Amino acid sequence: MKILVVDDSRVMRQIVCRTLRQAGFADHHIVEAENGAHACDVIAAESPDLVLSDWNMPEMTGIELLAHLRNNGQQVPFGFVTSEGTQEMRDRASAAGAMFLVAKPFTADMFKDALTPVLG
């Protein structure tokens, strides 16, 4: 399966990729985007099976990306990986159609718990 990692921080994209491997998802193909607007282009070109997105990003935030996708009929499974872990943000993410929200700092076990229902 193909996973799109969206984060404006290059180091965080790398840490997310490393954690995916540690969580047992090493066999999946990973593509990257550096903000929501870039992610729209990558999703159109690459058709990922899962989007893991940061929340606060320049150009287009993660929640704006999710709204854009759903408004355009794109139902790709979507989860947040963000420093925004409050209940309010979790409720907003869920209401917008996100499957999960993993708060930074995270562990490989947190990734395993959140992603296994999607990736198996």
Next chain:
Amino acid sequence: MSEMIMLEHRDLEDIVSQVWTSLMDQEPANTAPWDPVASDVVAAGVAISGCWNGWVIVETSQQGALDLASTLFDLPMDEIAPSDLADALGEVANIVGGSVKSTLAGTAQLSLPSVEQGPSTIAGLSEASLQVHAAWHSHPLRISVLDDNSKNMQEQS
């Protein structure tokens, strides 16, 4: 009306410990002195605005920021570009800031991180009431939570 931040020194120590253990695989040593040469300081900060207004700032030495970026990127220090150093320290400030924000009872927004070479230009930082001094890999660390008094006073009036 702006709320008071309920975070205590011990809570900030716990946040710092959790972030460093998770990202850097090593807890920083607490109660280390903060004594770098001012020109050697690198500072990354995020602003919180809403039910509470203020800053969360992470400072270390140039060498500390380089070591931190090297650890996070898993690259030798001589392969770390200045943009990588700013990216890594900014992301650490973002995660500490998100953890501080999660202790607030009301609604607030977290800014994107900004990184400064040299001591932070944010006024009143040295007098921040909530500050953790630590050391990681022998590098000095200072993590501050700074109340934006002027803004909070305006919102209370």
